[in-house]
Amino acid sequence: xxxxxxxxxxxxxxxxxxxxxxxxxxxxxxxxxxxxxxxxxxxxxxxxxxxxxxxxxxxxxxxxxxxxxxxxxxxxxxxxxxxxxxxxxxxxxxxxxxxxxxxxxxxxxxxxxxxxxxxxxxxxxxxxxxxxxxxxxxxxxxxxxxxxxxxxxxxxxxxxxxxxxxxxxxxxxxxxxxxxxxxxxxxxxxxxxxxxxxxxxxxxxxxxxxxxxxxxxxxxxxxxxxxxxxxxxxxxxxxxxxxxxxxxxxxxxxxxxxxxxxxxxxxxxxxxxxxxxxxxxxxxxxxxxxxxxxxxxxxxxxxxxxxxxxxxxxxxxxxxxxxxxxxxxxxxxxxxxxxxxxxxxxxxxxxxxxxxxxxxxxxxxxxxxxxxxxxxxxxxxxxx
Numbered sequence: 001x002x003x004x005x006x007x008x009x010x011x012x013x014x015x016x017x018x019x020x021x022x023x024x025x026x027x028x029x030x031x032x033x034x035x036x037x038x039x040x041x042x043x044x045x046x047x048x049x050x051x052x053x054x055x056x057x058x059x060x061x062x063x064x065x066x067x068x069x070x071x072x073x074x075x076x077x078x079x080x081x082x083x084x085x086x087x088x089x090x091x092x093x094x095x096x097x098x099x100x101x102x103x104x105x106x107x108x109x110x111x112x113x114x115x116x117x118x119x120x121x122x123x124x125x126x127x128x129x130x131x132x133x134x135x136x137x138x139x140x141x142x143x144x145x146x147x148x149x150x151x152x153x154x155x156x157x158x159x160x161x162x163x164x165x166x167x168x169x170x171x172x173x174x175x176x177x178x179x180x181x182x183x184x185x186x187x188x189x190x191x192x193x194x195x196x197x198x199x200x201x202x203x204x205x206x207x208x209x210x211x212x213x214x215x216x217x218x219x220x221x222x223x224x225x226x227x228x229x230x231x232x233x234x235x236x237x238x239x240x241x242x243x244x245x246x247x248x249x250x251x252x253x254x255x256x257x258x259x260x261x262x263x264x265x266x267x268x269x270x271x272x273x274x275x276x277x278x279x280x281x282x283x284x285x286x287x288x289x290x291x292x293x294x295x296x297x298x299x300x301x302x303x304x305x306x307x308x309x310x311x312x313x314x315x316x317x318x319x320x321x322x323x324x325x326x327x328x329x330x331x332x333x334x335x336x337x338x339x340x341x342x343x344x345x346x347x348x349x350x351x352x353x354x355x356x357x358x359x360x361x362x363x364x365x366x367x368x369x370x371x372x373x374x375x376x377x378x379x380x381x382x383x384x
Contacts, residue, residue: 005237011304012295012311016344019315027323034174034181041175041329047376048127049134051369055120056140062113063148069094069102069110070151088153115358117145119365121161122335125168128191129176129184141165149202158202162195163345167338175329232348234281235289236296244300247272252297252310255357276350297351314343331370335363 035041071077073090080087094107120141127138142165149158169191173184250257250270260266276296278288298310318340325333339359343352353359 001233001237005233005240008240008299008304008307009233009236009293009295012298012307015308015311016315019312019317020319021315022312023316023319023323034178035326035329036173036175036181037178040177041172043126043130044373044376045127045130045132045134047373048123048130049137051372052120052123052127052137052140055116055123055365056144058113059116059120059141059144062110062116063144063151065106065110066114066148067151069107072102084153091152091154112361114148115362116365117141117148117157117161118164118358119335119362119369121145121164122168122331122338122366123369125165125170125338126172126331126334128165129169129172131180138165146198146202150205155202159199160342160346162198163342164338166191166195167341168334171325171334171337171341174326231281231287231289232291232293232350235279236292238279238281239292239296240299246303246306247301249301251300252306252351252354253356255355259357291350293349294347294351297354318344331366331373332363335366 070091073094074080074087079090094102095111124138124141128135130138142162145158145161149155166188169188173181173188176184247270250266250272254272257266257271261271276290276292278290280286281289294311295307298306300306302309321333321336321340325337339352346352
């Protein structure tokens with residue numbers, strides 16, 4: 001990367017921190033005590049367990065329907081062993097709207113059910129923080145996500161779900177009593193170790209599939225590690241070299257623009273695909289990337305001003321949601337705090353909020369869960 005590209009990334013990080021600490025200055029810290037130290041939250045484990053099972057069944061149905069669709073385009077899955085790259089291309093084409101002879105309605109229906117994995121991961125994290133044998137039901141979402149990710153050869157969904165599960169667990173134990181929190185910290189340490197091993201195992205599986213026709217998995221592994229930890233910056237350098245035009249929000253919030261197009265409110269030429277175009281980031285043997293760090297989308301939308309404004313809002317909203325969550329627990333607030341925290345971890349990869357409409361869909365699911373649980377508690381007190 002050139003100095004100007006590095007400087008642009010640092011500017012983005014600076015404005016995130018500026019926005020965060022600007023909002024932070026409004027809140028005076030009088031105590032280091034966590035909410036659960038004096039007022040622990042009591043979750044209805046039985047009702048939460050039922051909701052997790054119902055949503056898991058719905059996701060399982062979506063996953064089954066999705067597998068049936070994929071089976072048609074992969075010759076009864078034989079293509080996974082013959083040419084995994086082609087399988088991935090076909091799956092990306094499906095996600096981008098090229099149905100390849102299968103039912104578009106069935107595919108989209110199965111996809112919406114399958115993406116319940118993300119709100120399920122949040123509920124699973126809460127469940128895993130409970131006492132008693134029912135806490136193991138919180139692991140069901142992770143099992144379903146592993147199946148989904150292997151079938152779709154999708155690392156992003158796997159890492160996102162696992163990240164939301166762990167973050168929800170960590171943020172929830174803020175609202176349990178101090179003694180149980182200490183016990184949970186030891187358990188969470190093991191969860192993090194197991195999560196790390198799962199990620200490594202999944203990456204090894206993907207590497208083996210992608211090098212099934214190659215003699216050197218080690219070389220491909222080294223190139224993949226390079227591509228994920230430094231390739232995004234190199235791809236951003238290539239993108240900036242071509243002096244991108246401003247697209248006024250169509251890049252950062254592309255899912256919203258796709259909906260606006262359906263109502264005739266936005267010209268179709270402004271609509272971006274689900275995935276960015278690939279660019280070669282290697283010298284000599286080609287290595288193609290389609291991740292450009294969090295800078296690409298705001299810069300592509302509004303230039304340097306967009307980087308400052310969007311990154312500042314990013315930091316400000318994150319700090320506000322964190323404060324709101326610490327003052328009063330709710331499942332909806334837990335979801336947004338986990339999403340905002342995870343978005344910072346993924347900033348080296350891409351701007352995380354491109355599919356904002358999906359986040360709203362997941363929030364509505366969790367808000368409904370929250371409403372059901374609150375109404376159940378109200379009815380219980382009315383009987384008393």
